[in-house]
């Protein structure tokens with residue numbers, strides 16, 4: 001499926017040409033606009049790729065519209081690095097949870113509804129991929145922008161050793177929200193849009209839970225080092241993403257340690 005230009009009534013994707021193992025087909029920059037309105041919101045300007053950023057600005061201009069606000073879904077450079085140049089191009093502030101990622105913009109708080117020229121998006125804090133990750137609920141389109149919390153294919157890496165607990169909580173919470181608000185479309189930070197949010201979120205949850213079971217088995221079988229666990233749990237992994245797998249395994253170990261402590265307490 002073609003990603004560039006895909007979307008919903010109010011959201012359309014401009015695909016940045018930065019494909020890679022972590023960025024899949026490239027970063028999806030989303031332009032959000034209430035039909036007939038002039039003001040738009042841009043989600044994740046992308047990396048510092050001037051041609052891409054100029055193309056986003058031009059796309060908005062060609063629609064007779066104007067960027068009033070940019071938002072980043074989390075601090076990673078493939079989403080944020082272009083923020084400064086994009087803000088220079090458009091005059092729009094960049095809002096972010098992480099103060100360092102803001103460009104003349106404000107913070108973003110869980111539950112807050114941003115209203116821009118008739119368009120409403122709700123901020124949902126979804127720590128895990130990074131501790132500052134957010135999703136955006138575009139309720140009028142029954143759509144959820146997920147940044148790197150949910151990808152168009154594959155599953156994201158968790159940044160940092162303490163991210164898995166929050167990430168699991170975020171997935172369960174997103175599934176509840178998707179049910180409650182009848183979300184029909186996921187607009188991810190990378191990869192194609194997804195049209196069955198509940199089954200995607202359930203498979204994410206199942207995938208993580210089964211990985212945790214595999215790590216448990218590796219530990220039971222005597223694995224003691226992260227490298228040994230990677231070899232058992234991810235036997236076909238490419239060298240390119242081995243470091244990322246290591247960070248996943250460390251997160252899994254941390255999560256299991258907390259869980260086991262809790263269950264040990266529960267048993268005693």
Ligand SMILES: [Zn+2]
Pocket residue numbers: 022023027076078079148189190
């Ligand atoms: Zn990314």
